[in-house]
Amino acid sequence: MLDTASKKFVLYHFWVAFAAFGLASVLGFYQVLERSGLLPLIESSRVYFASVSTHGVLMAFVLTTFFIMGFGYATACNALRMPLWNPRLAWVGFWLAVAGTLLAAVPLLSGKASVLYTFYPPIQAHTLFYIGATLLVVGSWVWCFIMIRMYLDWKKQHPGATVPLPMYATTANAILWLWASLGVALEVLFQLIPWALGWVDTVDPGLARTLFSWTLHPIVYFWLIPAYIALYSRVPQAAGGRLFSDELARVAFVMLLVLSLPIGFHHLYMDPEQGSGFKLAHAVGTFLVALPTLLTGFTVTASLEMAGRTRGGVGLMGWIGALPWRNPVVLAALLSLLMLIAGGFGGIVNASYAMNTMVHNTAWVPGHFHLIFAGTTVILYMAIAYDLWPGLTGRQLHSTSAPLLQLWTWFIGIIVLTSPWHVLGLLGQPRRISSVTYNSLLTLAWTPYELAMIVGGAIMLASALLFLHILAKSQKKGVMAPASTLDQTDSAESGAPVHSLLNGFKVWNLVILVLMLANYGYPILQFFLTRTYGSVAFGY
Amino acid sequence: MHIHTLERNWLWVAGSVVALLLGTIVYTAIAHNIHPPGQMETIDSASLHLGGEFAEDQLGVRVGADGQIRVTLVAARYGFFPRNIELPSGTPITFRIASADVLHGIHAPMTNLGTMIVPGYVSTVTTLFPKPGEYPLLCNEYCGLGHDHMWSKLTVVDPQNWHPDR
Numbered sequence: 001m002l003d004t005a006s007k008k009f010v011l012y013h014f015w016v017a018f019a020a021f022g023l024a025s026v027l028g029f030y031q032v033l034e035r036s037g038l039l040p041l042i043e044s045s046r047v048y049f050a051s052v053s054t055h056g057v058l059m060a061f062v063l064t065t066f067f068i069m070g071f072g073y074a075t076a077c078n079a080l081r082m083p084l085w086n087p088r089l090a091w092v093g094f095w096l097a098v099a100g101t102l103l104a105a106v107p108l109l110s111g112k113a114s115v116l117y118t119f120y121p122p123i124q125a126h127t128l129f130y131i132g133a134t135l136l137v138v139g140s141w142v143w144c145f146i147m148i149r150m151y152l153d154w155k156k157q158h159p160g161a162t163v164p165l166p167m168y169a170t171t172a173n174a175i176l177w178l179w180a181s182l183g184v185a186l187e188v189l190f191q192l193i194p195w196a197l198g199w200v201d202t203v204d205p206g207l208a209r210t211l212f213s214w215t216l217h218p219i220v221y222f223w224l225i226p227a228y229i230a231l232y233s234r235v236p237q238a239a240g241g242r243l244f245s246d247e248l249a250r251v252a253f254v255m256l257l258v259l260s261l262p263i264g265f266h267h268l269y270m271d272p273e274q275g276s277g278f279k280l281a282h283a284v285g286t287f288l289v290a291l292p293t294l295l296t297g298f299t300v301t302a303s304l305e306m307a308g309r310t311r312g313g314v315g316l317m318g319w320i321g322a323l324p325w326r327n328p329v330v331l332a333a334l335l336s337l338l339m340l341i342a343g344g345f346g347g348i349v350n351a352s353y354a355m356n357t358m359v360h361n362t363a364w365v366p367g368h369f370h371l372i373f374a375g376t377t378v379i380l381y382m383a384i385a386y387d388l389w390p391g392l393t394g395r396q397l398h399s400t401s402a403p404l405l406q407l408w409t410w411f412i413g414i415i416v417l418t419s420p421w422h423v424l425g426l427l428g429q430p431r432r433i434s435s436v437t438y439n440s441l442l443t444l445a446w447t448p449y450e451l452a453m454i455v456g457g458a459i460m461l462a463s464a465l466l467f468l469h470i471l472a473k474s475q476k477k478g479v480m481a482p483a484s485t486l487d488q489t490d491s492a493e494s495g496a497p498v499h500s501l502l503n504g505f506k507v508w509n510l511v512i513l514v515l516m517l518a519n520y521g522y523p524i525l526q527f528f529l530t531r532t533y534g535s536v537a538f539g540y
Numbered sequence: 541m542h543i544h545t546l547e548r549n550w551l552w553v554a555g556s557v558v559a560l561l562l563g564t565i566v567y568t569a570i571a572h573n574i575h576p577p578g579q580m581e582t583i584d585s586a587s588l589h590l591g592g593e594f595a596e597d598q599l600g601v602r603v604g605a606d607g608q609i610r611v612t613l614v615a616a617r618y619g620f621f622p623r624n625i626e627l628p629s630g631t632p633i634t635f636r637i638a639s640a641d642v643l644h645g646i647h648a649p650m651t652n653l654g655t656m657i658v659p660g661y662v663s664t665v666t667t668l669f670p671k672p673g674e675y676p677l678l679c680n681e682y683c684g685l686g687h688d689h690m691w692s693k694l695t696v697v698d699p700q701n702w703h704p705d706r
């Protein structure tokens with residue numbers, strides 16, 4: 001159960017996350033405007049790349065990490081009906097992450113870390129940027145530790161009982177993140193920081209990219225799992241039904257945990273430093289990790305169908321109309337699923353070993369991940385915020401229609417932004433450019449799509465600001481919520497017994513260890529077996 | 541573990557779709573040898589100019605003793621050198637590319653030519669251009685504030701009209 005102090009603690013996390021989101025959305029809109037070339041006055045690659053670096057870091061690292069930590073604390077307390085374990089340590093984790101964010105913000109905003117959120121060497125950023133990023137990750141490790149600790153304590157107090165699904169999934173995410181962040185931690189601690197401080201002269205960019213790929217795929221599941229938790233544990237009830245299958249949900253989370261880790265080479269398909277054999281092995285894993293998502297799509301749709309039929313929907317499609325579309329959680333889930341279907345097709349293209357060549361590093365890629373990350377994932381973050389807000393603040397949302405308008409406009413904005421972005425990629429536009437200078441007729445075809453993106457970006461920015469407005473106004477001025485509606489302890493009480501494999505993680509950690517050794521062992525070792533040549537630092 | 545019949549059916553469908561996609565990829569990779577670029581070959585990016593394959597006078601298009609056309613390029617901020625190359629259509633061509641400074645990527649829109657270029661490693665990729673025409677060679681990995689300006693030109697001509705420089 002969330003006591004008053006923990007509610008405040010969770011709100012702190014959410015406000016850091018959403019403040020970062022608001023600032024980054026403004027930058028996002030500036031970026032679509034700048035890159036279109038419509039306003040020659042604001043053309044500046046120096047400002048543009050400082051902005052994209054900041055936007056990427058804020059969206060991908062700050063919004064996500066703080067949101068996930070806050071949501072995780074709330075989920076643990078609510079689902080386990082336990083107080084927060086060691087609040088003092090939890091606050092230390094929070095402030096570490098805040099300090100890291102602020103440290104990194106200084107060089108980012110002053111153009112001293114325009115290395116993009118992937119910070120690939122040998123382009124070098126200011127040391128503070130790497131140190132700030134490290135502190136942010138260390139803060140998130142504190143969260144992982146507390147989640148695992150609360151899960152273990154609960155199991156000890158309830159021998160043989162089934163861990164409630166939301167907490168099982170949250171623990172899976174904490175374990176996933178510990179495994180995932182190890183790759184980038186090795187890169188930053190052993191390569192980038194010693195190099196930025198001048199203790200070593202060179203780094204090996206091939207090794208750095210390999211280590212970064214270790215983190216780069218599972219991190220997207222770290223972002224996505226909270227959204228899936230909402231789909232499984234909030235959406236069915238909100239729609240007036242129940243979850244179709246608790247057991248298969250657990251299977252899905254275990255598969256996400258195990259399979260998303262050893263497959264990062266799909267980010268290196270086009271790289272010279274890794275061989276075809278390992279790339280193909282990672283490609284196989286990449287397709288297997290589609291299974292838990294296909295499973296989730298099925299279970300959530302089936303749960304929604306049951307709800308729709310209970311509410312009187314008939315016929316093959318009638319249940320869809322019978323769903324409570326005016327409930328923000330249900331609406332967000334439906335829109336999220338639509339974007340997931342579209343984004344899933346794009347993902348198959350990216351994952352396809354050889355076909356990837358056609359889209360690699362083109363505008364298709366940011367188009368794809370804005371659809372699936374800013375779309376599918378973030379729209380559920382928004383719904384979770386609306387869902388938790390009364391419980392956290394003690395006040396009802398100040399309006400019932402404003403959240404619906406906000407979710408719809410976010411969806412429409414995403415579609416208008418990302419559809420032309422995908423087309424630009426197919427027309428050959430590279431990603432991460434601030435202007436079009438290629439002396440080629442081909443680029444004439446790009447212009448209308450770039451202009452359409454401005455419209456999408458404007459709609460999204462308006463929607464993002466509306467989102468912040470709704471949260472702030474509700475917290476300050478909303479009507480006091482009746483006490484009965486504030487109990488957010490999960491109605492899905494620890495359910496029917498499940499197989500112990502689906503109630504714990506020991507075996508799965510071993511499986512991950514074996515798979516990681518198989519898929520990353522030699523590819524990392526090879527850099528120490530061959531004579532490789534490091535790179536000195538370059539500016540930008 | 542109890543699985544509903546509907547779930548079981550769906551698992552079969554999902555499994556089959558994934559198996560079909562994977563089967564296609566593994567089959568084409570092995571039977572037709574279709575792979576993205578990838579075999580680790582190291583090089584000292586800091587001393588490309590001092591001699592060897594990537595020295596300035598060695599760059600460009602050449603025809604090997606075996607008749608295979610080979611293009612050697614250096615990627616450096618901000619261009620692919622030499623800046624203009626001419627190649628015949630419909631002929632397999634092997635590109636060998638190394639970076640003299642930071643990360644770059646290369647692709648020619650509407651073709652299958654593409655690879656990352658990582659300092660310290662040589663990128664090798666073989667492809668063919670079905671249609672004559674002018675293609676920009678674009679850098680597709682952020683390489684600094686001039687990244688937008690990093691491009692070179694590829695002209696693809698009919699094999700009859702193509703004359704190797706050397």
Ligand code: HEM
Pocket residue numbers: 024025026028029031032035052055056057059060063116117118366370373374378417431432433456457458460461464
């Ligand atoms: C207001 C809406 C938004 C707009 C208009 C927008 C626009 C952009 C643009 C133009 C770029 C540069 C991409 C490139 O040239 O390759 C970019 C990068 C990025 N965006 Fe957004 N974005 C928005 C919201 C979001 C959201 C909600 C997320 C995720 C939560 C996100 C995540 C990212 C990331 C991670 C990058 C860095 C990509 C890179 O470094 O290549 N964006 N965005």
Ligand SMILES: [Cu+2]
Pocket residue numbers: 216217218220264266267
């Ligand atoms: Cu990935």
Ligand SMILES: [Cu+2]
Pocket residue numbers: 644645679680681682683684687688690
């Ligand atoms: Cu570049």
